[in-house]
Amino acid sequence: MDILRFATAGSVDDGKSTLIGRLLFDSKAIFEDQLEAVERTSRDRGTEYTDLSLLTDGLRAEREQGITIDVAYRYFATPRRKFIIADTPGHIQYTRNMVTGASTADLAIILIDARKGVLEQSRRHAFLTTLLRVPHLVLAVNKMDLVDYSQERFEEIREEFTSFASKLNAPDLTFIPISALHGDNVVSRSENMPWYNGSSLLHHLENVHIASDRNLVDVRFPVQYVIRPQRATDPAFHDYRGYAGQVAGGVLKPGDEVTHLPSGLSTRIASIDTFDGPVDEAFPPMSVTLRLEDDIDISRGDMICRPNNQPQAAQELEAMVCWMTDASKLGPRTKLTIKHTTRTARALVRDLHYRLDVNTLHRDESAQTLGLNEIGRVSLRVTQPLFVDDYARNRLTGGFILVDEVTNNTVGAGMIVEAR
Amino acid sequence: MLQRDYTTSQLDVLEAEAIHIMREVAAEFERPCLLFSGGKDSIVMLRIAEKAFWPAPIPFPLMHVDTGHNFPEVIEFRDRRVAELGARLIVASVQDSIDAGRVVEETGRRASRNRLQTTTLLDAIEDNEFDAVFGGARRDEEKARAKERVFSFRDEFGQWDPKNQRPELWNLYNARLRKGENIRVFPLSNWTELDIWDYIRREGIEIPSIYFAHTRKVFERDGMLLADNPWITRGEDEPVYEAVVRYRTVGDATCTGAVESAAATVEQIIEEIAATRITERGATRADDRASEAAMEDRKREGYF
Numbered sequence: 001m002d003i004l005r006f007a008t009a010g011s012v013d014d015g016k017s018t019l020i021g022r023l024l025f026d027s028k029a030i031f032e033d034q035l036e037a038v039e040r041t042s043r044d045r046g047t048e049y050t051d052l053s054l055l056t057d058g059l060r061a062e063r064e065q066g067i068t069i070d071v072a073y074r075y076f077a078t079p080r081r082k083f084i085i086a087d088t089p090g091h092i093q094y095t096r097n098m099v100t101g102a103s104t105a106d107l108a109i110i111l112i113d114a115r116k117g118v119l120e121q122s123r124r125h126a127f128l129t130t131l132l133r134v135p136h137l138v139l140a141v142n143k144m145d146l147v148d149y150s151q152e153r154f155e156e157i158r159e160e161f162t163s164f165a166s167k168l169n170a171p172d173l174t175f176i177p178i179s180a181l182h183g184d185n186v187v188s189r190s191e192n193m194p195w196y197n198g199s200s201l202l203h204h205l206e207n208v209h210i211a212s213d214r215n216l217v218d219v220r221f222p223v224q225y226v227i228r229p230q231r232a233t234d235p236a237f238h239d240y241r242g243y244a245g246q247v248a249g250g251v252l253k254p255g256d257e258v259t260h261l262p263s264g265l266s267t268r269i270a271s272i273d274t275f276d277g278p279v280d281e282a283f284p285p286m287s288v289t290l291r292l293e294d295d296i297d298i299s300r301g302d303m304i305c306r307p308n309n310q311p312q313a314a315q316e317l318e319a320m321v322c323w324m325t326d327a328s329k330l331g332p333r334t335k336l337t338i339k340h341t342t343r344t345a346r347a348l349v350r351d352l353h354y355r356l357d358v359n360t361l362h363r364d365e366s367a368q369t370l371g372l373n374e375i376g377r378v379s380l381r382v383t384q385p386l387f388v389d390d391y392a393r394n395r396l397t398g399g400f401i402l403v404d405e406v407t408n409n410t411v412g413a414g415m416i417v418e419a420r
Numbered sequence: 421m422l423q424r425d426y427t428t429s430q431l432d433v434l435e436a437e438a439i440h441i442m443r444e445v446a447a448e449f450e451r452p453c454l455l456f457s458g459g460k461d462s463i464v465m466l467r468i469a470e471k472a473f474w475p476a477p478i479p480f481p482l483m484h485v486d487t488g489h490n491f492p493e494v495i496e497f498r499d500r501r502v503a504e505l506g507a508r509l510i511v512a513s514v515q516d517s518i519d520a521g522r523v524v525e526e527t528g529r530r531a532s533r534n535r536l537q538t539t540t541l542l543d544a545i546e547d548n549e550f551d552a553v554f555g556g557a558r559r560d561e562e563k564a565r566a567k568e569r570v571f572s573f574r575d576e577f578g579q580w581d582p583k584n585q586r587p588e589l590w591n592l593y594n595a596r597l598r599k600g601e602n603i604r605v606f607p608l609s610n611w612t613e614l615d616i617w618d619y620i621r622r623e624g625i626e627i628p629s630i631y632f633a634h635t636r637k638v639f640e641r642d643g644m645l646l647a648d649n650p651w652i653t654r655g656e657d658e659p660v661y662e663a664v665v666r667y668r669t670v671g672d673a674t675c676t677g678a679v680e681s682a683a684a685t686v687e688q689i690i691e692e693i694a695a696t697r698i699t700e701r702g703a704t705r706a707d708d709r710a711s712e713a714a715m716e717d718r719k720r721e722g723y724f
Contacts, residue, residue, distance in 0.1 A: 003430045032697045070585065072566045073559045075612045082430040084610055096587055103589040211427045225443040229476035237475045244472070246440040246591065251426075275471035283426050287439035287472070300447050324587050339592050342447070399590045408596035410586040 001077070004205060007086040007101040007134065009125035010111030015142045019111065019180035020074065020087060023202065026187045029076035071101045080206040092124065095358065095373035096324040099413055102132035103399065106210045109138045109201075114147045114177070118160045120359045126161070127358055130168040131320060131375070131415065133395055135213040137165075138174045140201060144193065145179040151195040167361070172208075176201050214284045215394045219250030219258070220311060221304040222341035222387075222397075227289055242273055242289035243298055248341065248396040249389075250306070251283045252290070260296050261303040261313060261387050267294040284396070301343035303387035311397055313385040314419035317347075320356075320391075321378045321402070323370040325411040328404065330378070331369040336412070340386045340400040347402065351379040378414070391415035431619055435468065438607035440591060441570060442472040445552050445605050446479050448595035452552035452605075453510070455724065456482040458498035459670035460627055461556030461608060464616055467625055468607060469554075470505065481508040483553075485541050485724075487533040488515045489651045489673040497628040512544035529653045532675045538723045542578040545602055552595075554605045555724050560612045561700070564716035570609050576600040578722030604724075613668075613700050614693055621686045633666045633684050644677030668693075668700045 010016035024030045074085040086101030088094065102108060108129040112122050129137055139161055147153045154177045165173055176185055177196055184190035187202045199207070224245040229237045252258075252269060259266045270291040271278045282288045290304065298304075305311060323330050330349060338347040355367035355376040370376045391398030402412030428436075445452050454469060456462045469478045482502060502509045514533050517523045522543060523536045545553060559566045569585050571593045586594050597603065608616070620627060638645040639658040646652060648660045652674050665678035666689075683689045715723075 001430050002427050003433050028697075031699045033699055070567045070582070072563075073610070074566065075560045075610070077430075077612070077614070082612075082615075100587045100589055104591075211425050214426070216426055224440070225447045225473075227473060227476050234475065240475055244443055246436060273474075275474040285428065285433060285436045285440075287436040287443070289474075337596070339594065342444075396590060399592070401587075401589055401592045401594065403594055403596055408594070408598065410588070410594045413587065413589045 001079075001081060002211075003082045003084060004107060004208070004210060005084045005086065005105050006107040006109060006205065007088055007098070007105040007129070008109045008111070009088055009098055009129070010109075014111035014113050015180040016087075016111050019109075019140065019142065019178070019186065020085060022180055022183060022186050023083075023085075024074060024076050026183070026202075027076040027078055029074075071097050078202070078206055083205065092121070092358070093373060095124075095128065095375075096322060096413075098125070098128050099132060099322045099324075102129050102134050103395070103413070105129075105132075105134045106213060107136040107138060107205070107208060108134045109140050112139060112141050112157060112161075114141050114143045114153055114157065117157050118164065122161070123164055124358045126165060126170065127168060127361065130165075130170050133392060133415075134171070135210070136172045136174070136208050137170055138176060138201070138204065141175065141177045142180050144177045144184060145182055149177075149184075149190075149192045151193070154196075174198070174204060176204065215249040216251055216283055217249070218309050218311075218389065218394060219252055219256075219304075219306045220248040220387075220389070220394065220397050221245050221252065221258075221290065222248055222343070223298055223300055223302045223304065224342045225300060226298065240291075241295075242291050243304070244287070244289045245342065246287045247282050247284045249284060249394050250309075251281050253281045254278070257307055258292070258304050259307045259310060260298055261305065261310065262385060263296060265294075265296050266307050267292045267296060269293075301341075303341070305387075311387040311389050312419040314388050315382050315385050316419070317380045317382065317386070317388065317414075317416055318418035319378055319380065319400070319414040319416045320375060321370065321412050321414045322375045323372060323412050325404070325409060326372040327407065327409070328411065329369040329371050330376075330402075330412060335405060337403040337405055338380070338382055338386070338400050338414075339403065340388065341397060343384075343386055345386065346383045346405075347380045348382075349378060350381050353377040353379070377417070380414075386419075388416050388419045390417060390419075392417075431615065431622060434608075434611055434615060435471070435619070437591070437610065438465075438468045439472040441593070441605060441607040442469055442554070444593050444595070445554070446473065449552040449603070451548065451550050452480040452554065453483045453548065453550045454478070454480060454554040455556065456484055456498065456502075456509070457556075457670065458484070458494040458501070458628055459556070460616055460620065460631065461558065463501070463625060463627055464611075464619055465554060465556045465608060466501070466505075467623060478505065478507055481510055483510040483512060483544060483548075483550075485512045485537050485544070486514065487537060487672045488513065489533060489649070491628070491630050491647075491667075491670065491673055493630050494628045494670055497626075501626075510544065510548065512540050514540045516540070517543065529655060531653065532672060534672050534675050535718065535723075537672075538578075538718065538721050541724070542722045545578065546600075550602060551597055552603045552605055554607065556608055557606050557724060558611050558613070558616075559609050562715045564719055568606065568609070568719075570606055571595065572604040572606065573597075574602050574604060574722065578602070580604075580719045580722070582716065582720070614690070617686065617690045617693060621690065628670065630667045630670065631689070633664050633682050635662055636665050636678065637661070638663050638665060638678060645680065646677055647673060649673050
């Protein structure tokens with residue numbers, strides 16, 4: 001059994017909570033006491049139906065205002081897979097939350113109301129999931145029961161969305177007609193839509209192939225922590241020196257020739273250690289400890305890669321940045337702390353090339369700043385080299401966060417498009 | 421081109437993520453500590469810590485916030501496990517907080533030290549100058565927890581502000597703090613109760629005996645089975661009887677309920693949990709039943 005992480009985008013009106021509620025309920029991930037609590041609250045508030053959004057909207061303020069203000073994580077499992085749902089609010093003012101939820105997602109479900117078709121917000125959700133390089137996208141055309149399960153309506157929406165998605169460089173795209181309320185094509189295939197030959201939503205989630213979405217080609221091992229057991233009880237470990245980290249790309253094997261950055265020195269992997277014993281290979285997302293054949297001065301923030309396949313050692317970055325605070329704005333000369341893999345440096349904004357309208361994809365080149373939830377193309381200069389890849393090639397070595405140096409808050413998320 | 425399918429099992433993914441989180445903390449903070457109660461989640465967390473730094477010892481102390489209302493089997497287990505690892509254990513005692521006048525003992529039939537723990541915890545964090553505190557909480561436990569970050573920022577009063585949390589993207593965690601502030605770190609955020617038990621089975625991890633079916637003197641209150649013990653005031657309408665029970669969670673003995681169960685092995689517990697229709701906190705925690713937002717309110721004050 002493996003894990004699929006997926007993000008859901010849409011508003012309560014699209015039936016998102018109903019859909020999540022149904023997936024959880026049908027997979028027995030909602031328990032009786034939770035359902036009773038939701039039913040009780042729904043009754044107290046005078047709602048006629050059981051409001052399943054109460055299951056996910058856990059904070060007092062959310063329940064009081066009837067809105068989702070933050071990413072909620074939900075869990076369910078079938079015999080085939082464990083699922084982690086990042087349930088993100090769909091409204092434009094929560095773009096930063098959707099970006100957060102999409103950053104780790106293998107798949108995103110965008111909900112469309114069959115009556116309303118592709119709206120501005122559907123295009124925004126599609127843009128954000130492709131910007132964050134979520135590898136699989138599912139367009140769930142919901143409320144099919146309200147359009148008489150019409151194949152024609154479904155095809156119309158499919159065509160409209162496909163033509164828009166071609167501009168986005170959208171990944172694997174799947175369209176599923178559903179009714180979350182009645183359960184059509186959610187867990188099992190619907191008898192109401194005999195014209196639909198594809199999988200039910202759950203079947204698709206269980207079977208979509210994600211193992212090859214990770215980058216297994218470019219070896220990238222950001223050094224996280226140096227393990228030196230100074231008071232080891234076992235004398236065998238007196239001289240032990242291991243480099244601990246989580247593999248961010250490629251497959252490493254003992255005996256492989258590797259290069260250390262920033263020094264550029266090469267050596268071989270002596271062994272790949274874990275608490276449970278040495279292993280024959282390491283690949284994402286394994287957390288392991290490397291021992292190397294030669295003594296090289298290596299510390300946290302360094303990178304281990306292959307001699308003939310190295311990331312860029314860059315101090316000038318071009319990136320798409322999503323700004324995440326209303327306390328300040330990003331503009332030329334803004335100074336920030338940047339965290340990329342295990343390395344932290346300082347960054348100076350050199351230029352804001354344009355601000356992107358996330359609804360129309362229009363580039364506003366006259367923009368001077370980025371405010372909360374705005375996305376733009378930015379040039380950064382950093383105080384020490386970062387070992388980067390294009391975000392499109394590797395999300396872990398292409399993504400970074402920006403931290404405000406006064407408040408210490410995380411204020412931006414960046415995706416590298418070009419490095420020098 | 422690739423010779424094989426690099427599929428990774430759910431427990432391996434969760435373990436790798438938790439190890440990554442622990443190493444980030446060890447690398448970026450000056451004074452971390454790990455909350456260890458002898459409960460199953462903290463036991464799993466401790467095993468992850470052992471794995472993350474092997475062959476070096478765990479590079480931070482353990483801390484138990486002790487209400488004084490304990491199950492003796494759990495304290496015995498706690499001390500034995502700490503000795504095996506050669507770790508340092510700090511015991512922060514609620515009784516000491518009461519004696520020092522920092523908190524006042526609740527009175528009456530439903531008196532509990534559950535809420536008092538928060539003061540003891542915050543005082544211990546301040547006294548020891550801890551800047552990062554590992555907790556075993558999981559997002560699937562409770563709806564307020566479902567919104568919590570892996571690195572959960574606390575201000576100088578130890579408070580959690582759910583509306584003002586730091587965004588958390590990819591596997592990048594923001595460890596920046598000012599003096600007096602701290603981060604609660606939850607490496608098991610993405611684990612479910614079933615994942616914890618699957619992992620305990622896979623790793624062959626020892627757990628305290630009260631998790632398995634045993635005969636105990638209990639009485640019923642609010643549909644929960646509470647153990648008859650010296651710290652609890654029982655009414656005449658709450659007769660004690662013997663039952664075969666086990667604990668799904670381990671907390672303060674005055675507010676942690678047992679469930680009727682014959683599960684005597686980890687395998688049987690997994691079967692039982694897979695079939696159960698009630699959440700672990702719903703079944704066993706009086707403290708969460710107080711109100712709709714009981715957990716959120718306690719967390720805002722600085723609770724685990």
